[in-house]
Amino acid sequence: MFNKRSCAPAALILISFFGMSAANADNPPCYNLASLQGQYALIGTYGANVAIAFSMRYFDGNGNLTATFIVNEPTAGSTTGARTIVTGTQTGTYTVNCDGTGVITTMLTTSTGVTATQMYDFIITGAFVQDGFGGALIATALVDA
Secondary structure: OOOHHHHHHHHHHHHHHHHHHHHHHHOOOOOOHHHOEEEEEEEEEEOOOOEEEEEEEEEEOOOEEEEEEEEEEEOOOOOOOOEEEEEEEEEEEEEEOOOOEEEEEEEEEEOOOOEEEEEEEEEEEEEEEEOOOOOEEEEEEEEEO
């Protein structure tokens, strides 16, 4: 039979386990630079489907990225609806906030000679928790604007 003295430590240990679960539930893991690493595909549409872009972005997990892209766009000045395929590259940096939002800043260079600095806001829309690395969140999908 249990007496009051032997139940007190057991009750205290049991309560502390419940307290730890609640504390972890209040502090979900944060996204960070390492949440974006590897290759991600991007499909972008412009205007009312006037042009479409296909891009591959490579994030290094340390805040740097490179990308290649193809854009199918209207040929400037065409009266017949002709289309032009433009290719290009991007290099730049990215930041990631704890909530999965962030900013990408790149220098874009196209096959037509256009260069420009661009900034994109993004949000991570899919991720998994990577076991063995402190429960780090690894992005599987993101949307930018």
